[in-house]
Amino acid sequence: MSQTASARPAAGYTTDEMMSVAAARALRDGTSCFVGIGLPSTAANLARRTHAPNLVLIYESGCLGAKPDRLPLSIGDGVLADTADAVIGVPEVFNYWLQPGRIDVGFLSAAQLDRFGNINTTVIGDDYADPTVRLPGAGGAPEIAASCREVFVVVRQSRRSFVERVDFVTSVGHGRGPGDRERLGLPGAGPVLVITDLGVLRPDPHTRELVLTDVHPGVEVDAVRAATGWDLTVADDLGRTPEPTERELTALRALTAASA
Amino acid sequence: MRDKRMTADEVVAELADGMTVGIGGWGSRRKPMALVRAILRSPLRDLTVVSYGGPDVGLLCAAGKVRELVYGFVSLDSIPYDPWFRRARESGELRVRELDEGMLQCGLRAAGHRLPFLPIRAGLGSDVLRVNPDLRTVRSPYDGEEVLAMPPLRLDAALVHLNRADRHGNAQYLGPDPYFDDLFCLAADRRYVSCERIVDTAELTAGGPAQSLLLNRMMVEGVVETPGGAHFTSCVPDYGRDEAFQRRYADAAADPDQWPSFVDQFLSGTETDYQAAVNAARVGA
Numbered sequence: 001m002s003q004t005a006s007a008r009p010a011a012g013y014t015t016d017e018m019m020s021v022a023a024a025r026a027l028r029d030g031t032s033c034f035v036g037i038g039l040p041s042t043a044a045n046l047a048r049r050t051h052a053p054n055l056v057l058i059y060e061s062g063c064l065g066a067k068p069d070r071l072p073l074s075i076g077d078g079v080l081a082d083t084a085d086a087v088i089g090v091p092e093v094f095n096y097w098l099q100p101g102r103i104d105v106g107f108l109s110a111a112q113l114d115r116f117g118n119i120n121t122t123v124i125g126d127d128y129a130d131p132t133v134r135l136p137g138a139g140g141a142p143e144i145a146a147s148c149r150e151v152f153v154v155v156r157q158s159r160r161s162f163v164e165r166v167d168f169v170t171s172v173g174h175g176r177g178p179g180d181r182e183r184l185g186l187p188g189a190g191p192v193l194v195i196t197d198l199g200v201l202r203p204d205p206h207t208r209e210l211v212l213t214d215v216h217p218g219v220e221v222d223a224v225r226a227a228t229g230w231d232l233t234v235a236d237d238l239g240r241t242p243e244p245t246e247r248e249l250t251a252l253r254a255l256t257a258a259s260a
Numbered sequence: 261m262r263d264k265r266m267t268a269d270e271v272v273a274e275l276a277d278g279m280t281v282g283i284g285g286w287g288s289r290r291k292p293m294a295l296v297r298a299i300l301r302s303p304l305r306d307l308t309v310v311s312y313g314g315p316d317v318g319l320l321c322a323a324g325k326v327r328e329l330v331y332g333f334v335s336l337d338s339i340p341y342d343p344w345f346r347r348a349r350e351s352g353e354l355r356v357r358e359l360d361e362g363m364l365q366c367g368l369r370a371a372g373h374r375l376p377f378l379p380i381r382a383g384l385g386s387d388v389l390r391v392n393p394d395l396r397t398v399r400s401p402y403d404g405e406e407v408l409a410m411p412p413l414r415l416d417a418a419l420v421h422l423n424r425a426d427r428h429g430n431a432q433y434l435g436p437d438p439y440f441d442d443l444f445c446l447a448a449d450r451r452y453v454s455c456e457r458i459v460d461t462a463e464l465t466a467g468g469p470a471q472s473l474l475l476n477r478m479m480v481e482g483v484v485e486t487p488g489g490a491h492f493t494s495c496v497p498d499y500g501r502d503e504a505f506q507r508r509y510a511d512a513a514a515d516p517d518q519w520p521s522f523v524d525q526f527l528s529g530t531e532t533d534y535q536a537a538v539n540a541a542r543v544g545a
Contacts, residue, residue: 032478054261056478064476065430085430085461085477087470096446100374102478 013244015197016156018216020046020252021244023107023154023195031104032056034144037075039154040107042255043195045071049251058103060140062088071259094140098147101187106148110155111135112166115209115230116180117173117191119145119153120166128168138170145171146186150193157196163229174208198224200241204233214239261428266482268298268489268531271452274482275299275417278327280308282368282413282448284420284441285493288314288337288501290433292421292454294489294531299325301527310368310413312361312440314493315506318344318513319527321354329354330413332361336506343513357392359383365440367413372446377409384408418448421490422474423498424464425455429480432464432472435496445479454484456498488535505538 013021023043027033029052035044045068048055057066061075065085072080081087088096097103112120121141125132145151151173155161173191174180181190191210194201200214212224213235225232244252272295275281285291296316299307306327311317313334320326322344334345348354359367362382370378379398384407389395398409420441425431431453433441445451453475464473489495492502492509512522526537 064478081470084470085428086473086475095369096372100372100446 013249015216017249017252018241018244019154019156019195019197021248022200022214022216022241023152024050024052024248024252026152026193026195027052027055027105027107030054032058032102033105033107034058034060034098034103034148036108036141036144037072039109040152041071042252043154044107045255046248046252049255050248056085058093058097060090060093062090062093064088064097069258071255094143098140098143101147101149103144103148104150106144106151106188108141108144108151108153108171110153110161112161112163113153113155113194113210114163114166114173116175116177117151117153117194117203117208117210118166118169118175119171119173119191120168122168122170124167126167131167141171145173145190146188148188150189151191153191153194155194155196157198157224157227159227159229162227174203177208178206180208198227200239202235209233211235212238214241216241217243261477263427264429264477264480264483265427265458266452266484268294268454268484268486269302271295271419271454271482271484272298272302272304274450274452275302275304277304278306278308279416280310280414282415282418282444283309283311283316284418284439284444285314285316285490286312286437286439287333287335288339288493288506289437290421290435290439290441290490290495291316291493292419292452292489293491293493294486295419295421295452295454295484296320297527297531297534299323301530310364310415310444312364313342313345315342315509318342318509321345321348322513322519327355328357330357330359330364332359332364336510338501338503339506339510343510359388359392360386363388363408363410364413365443366410368440368443368447370410371412371414372443373412375412377411379407380410381407383410413447415444415448417450417452418444419452419454420444420475421454421486421495423456423495424459424467425453425475425480425483425485426461426464427458427483428461429453429475429477429483430461430464430473431455431475431480431483432468433474434468434472434498435494438474442474442479445475450482451475451480452482452484453480454486454489456485456487456489456495458483458485486531488538489531491535491538502538505541508541 024046027047063080063084067083123131423434494501
């Protein structure tokens, strides 16, 4: 099959752009996505501008079906309410939309992520009372991680962010392994996909440990190992992410330019 | 985005005998009467109806559609009693689960939250617990206070009427009160909204504050445009209650000899026939 102009791989792009494009591709058209600000919001809005125009974006501030023409600066950015299908109260977001499991995908980022997909956005350091770095805190992420049907995480990969064990479990991924989510009564499937600037990781269905399943173009497996704080397992059928297309890259750059 | 427009009869065709159906509105206010009328002319039966009851309940009882009724009250507002509900209730043929408005709301909330129950104080010490022996209380693990554990009122389908909607299922109320229509939809598996007018999405947003968009497309399966679809209940600001017609309904409902001619005149044809008959009766009055 000959490649159309819009499907042609782009010439030059950054690793961050590859990450956003790969994250956007993971979102299926017509589904609902609970969007965190930052990298998830970039990816979700890119998806809506490319292959998933019917994606329903939900922001914690009560904006359901937001269609921003630029990236929101925060969940309280007026562009979200102005373009939403409906605006409801924050308690309703949690009580009627998150907790009952009505949302298909929770799209999160993380300061620290461990081998079982647990997320830390609370503190860095061994001593909770005297942390090295005090992070913003949980926000709505724990309930997103608990109750969305699936969780996607988009995060830049390094030894600082990809650790054997997070310093503080803010949002539960797969706990300490198989059966933990079920034991805790968490209804959603938890993190099923982690997209980084180097590749893609998915939990092993048996051990629930994050396994490298795809690398982005030009990335060697050793480089991913070097950026991972645990002994990384690599899938036997390791895939390679297709490069960003011109269409994807044009849409992404228009989005970030509109938001500058 | 998906076009969810359908007719009232198509909505009713998606319902089945024995279903639990929640009906929005409150008393004789913004009831999805065109959808109720579509049920009246369908073969549907043995419904469990959950409602802040108005003439929807009376008409469904009159047509023998209701097996069980779950309600906080049934009233026509300006006329205290609905004669058909009264007759069905007093005949003992109707299975009833009588709650109060708070418990009904709490049950819809529990269903909307997908929780096994929600605590509420309403009903404690009342005979509601005696006549509903399946209702249980629970003690607070913090201070031992006993509260009623209201179970979820899960609905197979919800029928509501709003002022405006777009074809995708975003819907807006323009009057002073949302009633419990969003809760009915959140408690239900299938959700149908009738409206006075289907407009473009942009017109919805321009027509009122964002909060007036009570329903969004994720909580609606079908949209029906039915001008006058709440008649004879109120649908402000599009129209108020048709008090004269409500009186006519109540008088006919109260008199078994009059009722067949009321059915013949107003309820034996399509929705278009109904609206035409109402207009003709108004001109003749």
